Amino acid sequence: MFVLSRYKSSKHNLLPEFLRLLDLIPSQNKILESYSFGMKKKSQIAIAIASNTDYIIADEIFGGLDFETVILVQEIFDILSKKKIIIVVSHEQNTLDKFPSDIRLMRHGTLTHFEGSPNELNNFIKQDGVLHDKLVEIQQRFGHS
Incomplete structure (x- = not known):
């Protein structure tokens, strides 16, 4: 409730509903330090x-969540994205596969729009600069039987 008090737009009545959906009701009165990493993530959501x-900025949103919660959060974000801006920040290809629209790539301190699929992004990154050189080195050193 403390965090919600910082936002004039807060809908306090939504918190118990989402705590229930995310299976946090039994732990809602415990101190945050006693929560597992996944429970903390659910609380943040x-x-x-x-x-x-x-808007919601979700940084590495799926880390620490069980598979069922990942599916639930994906569905929640899909519904919410029709009403608000959801920004999902991730370093994982699996997350990009789940949210493939409007991919932005941070390179050399600049955020740029990437036209293409998550798989095409993977291939783009493999062909660029230092990583490309390392991949060639690995192939030369270890790729031959």
Whole structure:
């Protein structure tokens, strides 16, 4: 409730609903330090949704979540993305596969739009600079039987 009090747009009544959906009701009155990493992540998701801002920035949102919760959060974000901006920040290809629209790539301190699929992004990165040189070195050193 403390975090929600910082946002005028907060819908406090949404918090218990999302705590229930994310299976956090039994732990809601425990101190945050006693939570597992996944429970902390679920709390962040519930609070972000209940804050009712025009956007949600979700940094590495799926780390520490069980498979069922990942599916649930994907569905929640899919519904919410029709009403607000959802920015998913990730270093994992699996996350890009789940949210393939409007991919932005941070390179050399600059954020650029990437036209293409997550798989094409993977291939693009493999062909660029230092990583390409390392991949060639690995192939030369270890690729031959």
